[in-house]
Amino acid sequence: MALIAREASPAFAASPARMAAAGLRAFVRIAQAWGLSVDEQLTLLGAPARSTFFAWRRNPDRAVLPRDTLERISNLLGIYKSLQILLPDAGAADAWVRQPNRAPLFGGRSALQTMLGGNVSDLNLVRRYLDGVRSGGWA
Helix, strand or coil: CCCCCCCCCCCCCCCHHHHHHHHHHHHHHHHHHHCCCHHHHHHHCCCCCHHHHHHHHHCHHHCCCCHHHHHHHHHHHHHHHHHHHHCCCHHHHHHHCCCECCCCCCCCCEHHHHHCCCCHHHHHHHHHHHHHHHHHCCC
């Protein structure tokens, strides 16, 4: 039997605004789980103005996020998901980001310290590391 590709209904299409709102809601939950300070959250999101950040949190459905911020949130969601898969105990998964890590990428620093370098590439490095671990085991 052949499968027929159907176009997504416009009502369910993933618009940038819907992705931004969903991403922000998920980010707030991750920040809470990881115990992130406001300054850490700001750095991970690309250093938006504090007033902008609080406006996003207050009303995610009206947030207009720059592409850079959406990419950062995407990386953070990927990191969170990988940790939940690798460490099924939620407490251990959430604590991992703050623990010193001997893997060469981290050089004894925590994943969070690496992610707080301020660049999207810092988040991407941690995400790729965890994706690699999911494929082949802990380094």
